[in-house]
Amino acid sequence: MDLFDKCSAFTLADEVKAKGVYPYFRPIQANEGPVVRMEGRDVIMAGSNNYLGLTAHPKVKEAAQKAVEKYGTGCSGSRYLTGTLDLHVELEARLAKFIGSEDCLLYSTGYQTAQGIIPTLVQRGDYVVSDKDNHACIVAGNMMAVGMTADMVRYKHNDMKHLEAVVSKLPLDAAKLIVSDGVFSTSGEIVDLPELARVAKKYNARILVDDAHATGVIGKGGRGTASHFNLEKEVDLTMGTFSKTFASLGGFVCGKRSVINYLKHHAPALIFSASPTPASVAAALAALNILEAEPERIARLHNNAMKMREGFRSMGFRIIDGHESAIVPVIIGDTDKTLIFWRELYDAGVFVNAFVRPGVPPGMEMLRTSYMATHEDKHLDKILEIFEVIAKKLGVIN
Numbered sequence: 001m002d003l004f005d006k007c008s009a010f011t012l013a014d015e016v017k018a019k020g021v022y023p024y025f026r027p028i029q030a031n032e033g034p035v036v037r038m039e040g041r042d043v044i045m046a047g048s049n050n051y052l053g054l055t056a057h058p059k060v061k062e063a064a065q066k067a068v069e070k071y072g073t074g075c076s077g078s079r080y081l082t083g084t085l086d087l088h089v090e091l092e093a094r095l096a097k098f099i100g101s102e103d104c105l106l107y108s109t110g111y112q113t114a115q116g117i118i119p120t121l122v123q124r125g126d127y128v129v130s131d132k133d134n135h136a137c138i139v140a141g142n143m144m145a146v147g148m149t150a151d152m153v154r155y156k157h158n159d160m161k162h163l164e165a166v167v168s169k170l171p172l173d174a175a176k177l178i179v180s181d182g183v184f185s186t187s188g189e190i191v192d193l194p195e196l197a198r199v200a201k202k203y204n205a206r207i208l209v210d211d212a213h214a215t216g217v218i219g220k221g222g223r224g225t226a227s228h229f230n231l232e233k234e235v236d237l238t239m240g241t242f243s244k245t246f247a248s249l250g251g252f253v254c255g256k257r258s259v260i261n262y263l264k265h266h267a268p269a270l271i272f273s274a275s276p277t278p279a280s281v282a283a284a285l286a287a288l289n290i291l292e293a294e295p296e297r298i299a300r301l302h303n304n305a306m307k308m309r310e311g312f313r314s315m316g317f318r319i320i321d322g323h324e325s326a327i328v329p330v331i332i333g334d335t336d337k338t339l340i341f342w343r344e345l346y347d348a349g350v351f352v353n354a355f356v357r358p359g360v361p362p363g364m365e366m367l368r369t370s371y372m373a374t375h376e377d378k379h380l381d382k383i384l385e386i387f388e389v390i391a392k393k394l395g396v397i398n
């Protein structure tokens with residue numbers, strides 16, 4: 001048996017490619033936000049996490065360009081050693097203020113943030129308690145914690161009765177961290193934070209919320225899940241990413257000064273990885289400025305997502321209702337049909353994300369659509385029109 005046998009035996013992607021319905025790794029040749037160029041033609045983008053449409057904003061681009069001029073293209077070191085710029089410190093202070101926490105720490109990606117926080121805090125004798133549908137970076141962090149002999153328990157997705165059943169069995173005096181996506185990345189559902197916080201308080205657990213899809217989308221002025229529920233004081237740690245609303249790349253965690261200071265000096269994902277590039281940090285700062293100055297962008301995003309929810313529902317599609325989130329999954333319920341639907345949409349000029357097994361449970365194969373503040377009615381109407389034609393042809397709706 002050779003280590004690489006499994007690689008040569010892996011033929012599924014090639015089989016799907018041969019059928020012409022492979023939706024992944026499709027190169028984008030130019031990107032204006034709602035419309036992108038792919039294979040030499042314009043395609044409406046309805047699968048991006050560029051929620052406020054800021055990747056193409058002149059001020060965001062200019063900030064990135066100026067940062068390259070001033071600091072160069074990379075930091076060539078970790079935050080711990082030679083990789084801290086005044087820009088990193090400024091963005092941390094601004095985010096702490098924005099989220100309403102004592103302090104903040106940047107990581108190089110959102111993935112690294114969760115993977116960095118969880119095993120650093122949850123150690124031998126401690127418990128991490130995790131929603132079954134949490135993002136892969138939380139799962140990675142949990143597995144690392146388990147590898148370091150912490151314990152992990154999972155509860156049914158967003159099921160707070162099950163959370164309580166699980167947590168109540170753990171020793172009351174053991175240290176515990178309950179972790180959940182704020183807005184779940186696949187379904188767009190918002191966590192039942194009031195109940196989660198009640199359980200956490202009752203059983204002496206700390207809370208980490210991953211607001212990757214919530215910052216800039218829900219809560220007062222886009223301040224995320226805790227703000228959405230007026231539970232800012234109950235959430236101990238809020239993490240996020242710059243790869244969505246913030247139109248950049250990087251991650252952050254906000255919390256109490258002592259906790260951030262501990263992470264700063266103990267998290268291998270921070271200490272042994274180069275810091276976010278000057279352009280990434282400057283772009284995220286510029287995006288934060290726009291988010292604070294132009295809250296009407298969030299209202300537009302909500303209107304757009306709501307219009308699409310209503311549009312899909314009225315045509316008879318099965319969707320998952322994420323309420324104020326920007327994610328609208330359309331359930332197709334079959335792998336082949338989802339991939340064929342995806343291809344027909346792409347050919348007709350609309351790009352969405354096809355989620356099939358094992359990424360989703362059987363029967364939940366879906367076209368995950370997501371929206372931007374910069375989508376105009378003409379884009380959204382076109383998406384609905386094209387969905388309807390294809391769905392009727394494929395027998396997804398009548």
Ligand SMILES: Cc1ncc(COP(=O)(O)O)c(C=O)c1O
Pocket residue numbers: 109110111112135137181184185210212213241242243249250251
């Ligand atoms: C819930 C959630 N957390 C974290 C991440 C990772 O963020 P990043 O792209 O910055 O690594 C994502 C990205 O898909 C996400 O959806």
